[in-house]
Amino acid sequence: MDEEPRQPNRREALKSAAVVSALAAFTRLRLGEAESHVEAATAGGTRYLRPPGAIDEAEFVRRCIRCHKCGENCTNSCIRFVGPEGPPEARGTPYIVPREKACILCSKCNNGCPSGALRPVDPEHPRIWEAVDMGRAHLDENICHSFLGYICGICVRACPLAGKALRADLWEKPILDPDYCVGCGLCEQACVHMPQAIRVRPAARGVET
Amino acid sequence: MILRGWLSRRRRRWPGGARKVQVLRRTLQLLVLALLFAIPTLSLYDNLRNQRDEVGIQSRWDTRLVHRLVADLEEPKALTQAVRGSVWTFKAGELVISDPLAVVDFVAASRVPWDRFLITALLPVLLSLLLGRVFCGWLCPADLLFELAGKARNWAGIKTDVTFSRGTKTAVLAAGVVAAVILGNQVFAEIYPPRIVGAELYLWITFGTFGAGAWFFLALIAFEIFVSRRFWCRYVCPGGALYALLGRYRLLRLEVDPVACTECRLCNVSCELGLDPMGGRFGQDCNNCGLCVRACGHDALNWRLGLPPSGGVDRLGHPESGVAAATPGEPAP
Numbered sequence: 001m002d003e004e005p006r007q008p009n010r011r012e013a014l015k016s017a018a019v020v021s022a023l024a025a026f027t028r029l030r031l032g033e034a035e036s037h038v039e040a041a042t043a044g045g046t047r048y049l050r051p052p053g054a055i056d057e058a059e060f061v062r063r064c065i066r067c068h069k070c071g072e073n074c075t076n077s078c079i080r081f082v083g084p085e086g087p088p089e090a091r092g093t094p095y096i097v098p099r100e101k102a103c104i105l106c107s108k109c110n111n112g113c114p115s116g117a118l119r120p121v122d123p124e125h126p127r128i129w130e131a132v133d134m135g136r137a138h139l140d141e142n143i144c145h146s147f148l149g150y151i152c153g154i155c156v157r158a159c160p161l162a163g164k165a166l167r168a169d170l171w172e173k174p175i176l177d178p179d180y181c182v183g184c185g186l187c188e189q190a191c192v193h194m195p196q197a198i199r200v201r202p203a204a205r206g207v208e209t
Numbered sequence: 210m211i212l213r214g215w216l217s218r219r220r221r222r223w224p225g226g227a228r229k230v231q232v233l234r235r236t237l238q239l240l241v242l243a244l245l246f247a248i249p250t251l252s253l254y255d256n257l258r259n260q261r262d263e264v265g266i267q268s269r270w271d272t273r274l275v276h277r278l279v280a281d282l283e284e285p286k287a288l289t290q291a292v293r294g295s296v297w298t299f300k301a302g303e304l305v306i307s308d309p310l311a312v313v314d315f316v317a318a319s320r321v322p323w324d325r326f327l328i329t330a331l332l333p334v335l336l337s338l339l340l341g342r343v344f345c346g347w348l349c350p351a352d353l354l355f356e357l358a359g360k361a362r363n364w365a366g367i368k369t370d371v372t373f374s375r376g377t378k379t380a381v382l383a384a385g386v387v388a389a390v391i392l393g394n395q396v397f398a399e400i401y402p403p404r405i406v407g408a409e410l411y412l413w414i415t416f417g418t419f420g421a422g423a424w425f426f427l428a429l430i431a432f433e434i435f436v437s438r439r440f441w442c443r444y445v446c447p448g449g450a451l452y453a454l455l456g457r458y459r460l461l462r463l464e465v466d467p468v469a470c471t472e473c474r475l476c477n478v479s480c481e482l483g484l485d486p487m488g489g490r491f492g493q494d495c496n497n498c499g500l501c502v503r504a505c506g507h508d509a510l511n512w513r514l515g516l517p518p519s520g521g522v523d524r525l526g527h528p529e530s531g532v533a534a535a536t537p538g539e540p541a542p
Contacts, residue, residue: 072252084421
């Protein structure tokens with residue numbers, strides 16, 4: 001057709017190959033290794049607390065187009081993005097550090113996701129613990145103030161599902177119910193102990209641990 | 210007008226229409242770049258406002274400016290939430306438009322044959338089928354910066370120009386798709402300059418940091434200035450390759466009038482993509498930017514709407530091997 005005439009030769013082919021390899025090196029594509037990016041992402045070594053509505057980690061990594069829209073939509077400004085220091089399979093994907101700023105479950109992020117990596121969640125869902133599974137809170141009773149005799153209970157006050165996911169026992173000792181905990185991390189953000197006595201572990205959906 | 214006087218001093222017998230096309234093109238490009246600055250700022254303002262963070266809003270000049278502009282409006286959210294995203298995927302109201310390359314990347318990595326997300330690339334795909342690589346020349350924010358790099362190159366008088374095969378970008382596209390399928394991870398997002406420009410501006414405005422993309426992009430600019438002219442768009446861009454393939458049978462084409470053409474080669478010199486407008490060989494790479502139309506002092510180049518020409522006809526009646534190769538020497542300025 002009306003293509004520009006070109007004489008393919010070895011020199012041109014070598015230069016093209018050099019360009020392709022340079023790009024592959026930049027993106028750190030580990031094609032030579034047996035493990036794929038998805039396997040690496042779900043290997044359990046690096047797991048991120050994903051925003052609410054996130055699908056299984058393996059599928060999430062495949063589907064996320066790294067557009068940053070969830071971060072733009074996050075009314076609480078709690079969504080961050082994996083930077084160049086992160087593993088290649090996760091770079092540019094969203095995550096939350098609840099100790100710095102926890103999720104308030106407004107669901108603006110997942111309702112704006114174009115590629116279905118975050119499934120839309122109704123923020124007014126009457127049984128939101130069935131719709132959201134970011135992770136689970138875990139309590140370290142060895143350092144929790146209430147368990148050491150200093151009556152605290154601030155995590156229970158911070159919990160959006162107080163009375164269900166977190167209940168206060170005698171002397172404000174927190175009792176966790178994993179069936180109701182959505183992993184938003186508001187308890188971890190509120191904990192007055194340093195380091196935090198209550199932490200959210202990211203959900204291991206679809207991850208073999 | 211001062212601008213007109215300045216321009217006409219540089220080129221006499223300037224076709225007015227062609228200049229207007231360039232004004233329109235630059236306006237669109239600048240509008241896209243302005244949006245890439247505005248969207249993160251608007252979203253940051255909107256989020257700070259949702260958090261009732263007055264101190265946060267007042268502590269930055271950009272959010273302070275937005276606040277001054279929208280605070281008195283009855284429905285400030287109608288403005289601050291009107292648009293989101295970047296050229297990678299863009300949302301205006303309920304309309305979502307995505308880059309076809311993002312969709313290709315998505316399908317390859319997720320191995321999902323059909324998703325609602327695919328519809329969002331429909332508009333750009335249709336536009337490319339009809340008009341060719343117009344995204345590249347008319348909307349891409351990186352193209353604008355690369356063109357500036359080209360200008361810097363001219364000013365500095367750098368002559369080194371390593372050329373590559375134009376097929377490299379198709380190879381990059383193919384290699385990227387294969388890699389995405391094997392890895393189950395998207396690979397173009399990190400190397401696609403228009404997405405990088407949008408993403409880095411977002412990261413810079415929102416978090417005050419840059420990702421790896423900023424360094425990659427700066428390296429590209431430096432490479433284009435010192436080593437290879439318009440390296441990325443001519444030879445490497447996987448998005449450009451995709452748009453070129455889509456626009457192969459486009460309806461909007463440039464055409465040479467062999468009677469009016471004086472073979473001065475000004476058009477060939479002006480072509481940012483290094484094509485051969487004088488020989489009528491625009492190929493699938495042409496992004497209809499119209500710089501050659503503007504450069505032509507004899508009105509010999511114009512747009513034509515219609516079916517693609519059949520066969521590799523050389524409209525100047527020269528041998529198929531090409532006029533450009535047969536006429537050495539630079540044109541008189």
